[in-house]
Amino acid sequence: PAAPATPVVAKGDILETAQSSGQFTTFVKALAATNLSGVVKTTPNLTVFAPTDAAFAALPAGELDRLMKTENAGELQKLLTYHLINAKVDSSKIKGAKGGVKTVEGSDVTLDGSGASLMVDQAGIVQADVMASNGVVHVIDKVLIPGAMPAAQAATDTSASQAASTTTKVN
Numbered sequence: 001p002a003a004p005a006t007p008v009v010a011k012g013d014i015l016e017t018a019q020s021s022g023q024f025t026t027f028v029k030a031l032a033a034t035n036l037s038g039v040v041k042t043t044p045n046l047t048v049f050a051p052t053d054a055a056f057a058a059l060p061a062g063e064l065d066r067l068m069k070t071e072n073a074g075e076l077q078k079l080l081t082y083h084l085i086n087a088k089v090d091s092s093k094i095k096g097a098k099g100g101v102k103t104v105e106g107s108d109v110t111l112d113g114s115g116a117s118l119m120v121d122q123a124g125i126v127q128a129d130v131m132a133s134n135g136v137v138h139v140i141d142k143v144l145i146p147g148a149m150p151a152a153q154a155a156t157d158t159s160a161s162q163a164a165s166t167t168t169k170v171n
Contacts, residue, residue, distance in 0.1 A: 007127060008139055014048050014132040015041040023139070026056040026064065027080075033068060034077040040084070046135035047085040049109070049120050051143045059143055081105035082146040090136050091128035094118050107146055120144065 011020040015037055018024040027050055031037045040048060056064055067076045082105040089101065089111070095118065100108030109120050118125040123142035130137040 008130045008137065010130050010132045010137075012132065013041050013134045014046060014137055017130060017132045017137055018048075018050055023052045024050055026053050027051055030068065030076055030080055033070075034073055034080055036077065036080055042134065043086070044134050045086075045088040047087060047089040048135065048137045049083045049085075049123070049125075049140045049144060050137050051083070051123070051140050052126075055123070055141055055143050078105055078146060079143070082107070082109065082144050085109075088136055090131075091118060091125075091138075094125075094128070103146075105146055109144060 006023075008017065008021045008023065010017050015028070015031070018028050018040075028037075031040055040046065066072060067079065082103050084104040085101055086104055087101075091113070094111045094113035096113055098110070098112045098114045100110050102108055112119040118128055118138075120138070120140060121142075121144050123140040123144055125138045126141050127139035130139065
């Protein structure tokens with residue numbers, strides 16, 4: 001069984017915070033694989049929605065392995081930059097509001113603080129406002145998938161084809 005999630009504590013910059021936590025090994029490995037480690041380490045006033053290892057483990061079977069292949073580095077980079085906002089957005093800017101915010105990837109994520117818990121797209125923010133030296137980290141429970149990603153499309157296609165194949169044929 002997985003160890004209980006311990007609160008993430010800011011230790012230095014965003015990258016050092018993620019590395020020292022021990023809950024973001026997949027995220028840190030993916031940043032390194034796409035040459036984004038330096039960006040997350042040195043860019044000032046960055047907001048990172050950091051999926052936990054459990055969030056990455058919840059991706060469809062084989063998806064993470066596929067994304068981590070060298071030939072899919074561009075797709076993985078697009079996915080990761082969708083978790084970054086080039087501005088400091090702490091929970092005070094999310095609470096009581098709902099709307100889109102442009103990501104480094106170029107499309108918007110929907111920040112929703114109108115309900116009982118803070119959300120970004122379909123992911124819950126399980127720990128907000130980890131203040132690193134160069135920005136803020138929000139710990140999230142799902143990997144955010146940009147709308148135009150093949151993975152998101154494949155997931156939709158698969159469920160549609162599964163639904164179609166379970167339809168009983170009457171001869």
